[in-house]
Amino acid sequence: MKRDPSATDTELDPPRAPSLPDPAHAIGRIDGVVIGRVVRIDGGAVHVAFAGAPAQEVAARSLVAVTHSDNGRAAALSFEQADPRRPIVLGLIWQGAPTVSVDALPEKQMIVAEHELTLRCGEASITLTCDGKVLVRGAYVSTHAKGTNRIKGGSVRMN
Structure with missing residues (x-):
């Protein structure tokens, strides 16, 4: 095959598919x-x-x-x-103590702890201990009881 001296290399190369970027x-x-x-x-x-x-x-x-x-x-x-x-x-990534988040609770739910269970939200908390104590702490606490209700606080307002 005789080469045309006026032809460029690009014209002689077979056509290639355009390369796609990775x-x-x-x-x-x-x-x-x-x-x-x-x-x-x-x-x-x-x-x-x-x-x-x-x-x-x-x-x-x-x-x-x-x-x-x-x-x-x-x-x-x-x-x-x-x-x-x-x-x-x-x-x-580990973020310290595990927390529990519940999207939907069944009608009845039980949470069991060996020694102590605390529910905390901001300044408020409720702690249950294995010896039967219920400790309630908060900036404002309102309680109702059918039996004896002992309350300690900076000031106590009854009824």
């Missing part, structure tokens, strides 16, 4: 572990937010069970093929 490179790569936050659970899918996310929240797969009570918790995230659109929840 999707992870088009929006940036995230290598390593990132700390993000569980935003919500929707139909079993975990949605997370993290620095460098392509949207406010991204659906993620998870290696650990994540429930509605984990909303707002910090999570360790990794990314499939370093693609920020494909996060994987590796685990939840």
Whole structure:
């Protein structure tokens, strides 16, 4: 085959399909572990937010069970093929003493503790001890009893 001296190399090369950018490179790569936050659970899918996310929240797969009570918790995230659109929840960040959050209570619920159980909200608390004491503390306390009602406080108002 004789080459036309006026033809350029580009004209002689066979046509190539246009190269598509790697999707992870088009929006940036995230290598390593990132700390993000569980935003919500929707139909079993975990949605997370993290620095460098392509949207406010991204659906993620998870290696650990994540429930509605984990909303707002910090999570360790990794990314499939370093693609920020494909996060994987590796685990939840430990935040100290466990807390219980109940979305819907059955008609009757029992919580059992060996020595002491405390319910706390702001400055108010109710503590039950294994020896039968019920300790109620708060900025304002109102009580009603069918039997004896002993009250200690800076001031006591009856009826």
